Amino acid sequence: MALPYPNATACGYFLNATSDNPTLMSGYLWDEANSTAGEALTMRTFPLTRIITKEPLYGNGSIHFKHIRHKIQDVLIVSSSDGSAEAVYRNETPVAQECHLSWCVKTMSSSYTWGGYNEEVVDTVFNTTAGPFPWEAYPYQTEVENGTDIFYMENITIKTEEFTGDGKLANFGTSNATALALMQGFTDIFPAYTTQANGSASPILRYKTWKTGSPWHQTLFFNPWLAPNNVTRHIERLATALTNVIRSAPTREDVEGHAFSKANFISVRWAWLTFPLLLLVLSFVFLVSTIIKTSKDTGAGIWKTSAMPTLIYSLPKEAQTQFTKSPTWNSSKDTKKVRIRLLPKTGWRVSGQSILSRSPQLPQPAVQAPRGWI
Structure with missing residues (x-):
């Protein structure tokens, strides 16, 4: 079955440009008949695991984070240099970033000050042990259809060096069903892409590309994936939101800890105060000696303070x-x-x-x- 997309010429930056299936990450359509530039691709999010078959790309579905296991999402985010279509038409080099969301265990230092509860992350532990690829495919065939079922087979387990009350190492994790439900929520926005019909047109975000036919589209007033926005900061906010959801789940297991109130301590380096203190003492000695010396002159006091001279x-x-x-x-x-x-x-x-x-x-x-x- 042929894809319902027409053939066209595109100019820009491709991923795997020398392969049989290159992917346009930033560029524009070129109208050869009129020698004019057409629709511009200003942003693309490209997951490194295929959305349907869950086949990993680049080995185990990562480029720079191959050592980290239990990844929720590993995605390439490519944007034009300044987030505009003009930069695409000028053939400027786009901004490419690889971002990942992974299961981890954080050690936090909690404090309670002025009615507010604060947490500071002091350590983060990822699972970096080697293991098989967690997605497995099982083909099936019935009287009416043939297909393949995809399952996430691995439970999330992260071991730390912290000890529990009974002297055992503390292990943290969740089930593969929870992990799968969480990862499936990202299939709507990874992959996605933003296009502009021309330099003055409004950018349109297209997402849910897994649907048959045309993907969904929406005009955004703010796109966090476009440069010069802080993509890393947005990923961190996503991670914080996911952490709060997991910590607030009804099936959670609470971990007891201590929260302390903050107190300010001042450390004085007396060596730095040697010179000013010595100057103060010498000035006081000079003042006292001057008072003692002049107190013996009975006539000088009236003479100095009088208008007679x-x-x-x-x-x-x-x-x-x-x-x-x-x-x-x-x-x-x-x-x-x-x-x-x-x-x-x-x-x-x-x-x-x-x-x-x-x-x-x-x-x-x-x-x-x-x-x-x-």
């Missing part, structure tokens, strides 16, 4: 000689001999000075102030 050194030289008789300023004696007053009309007056004594002036010979003025 400004007034005295602004007096005429004849008046300054009265205050230079003693080498030090004696606040208990000299401060009582001098009275300085500011008069409204005559200015500053100093007691004991003649009114005819001249006060210093700026270099203006024509202007003379009365004696005794400041």
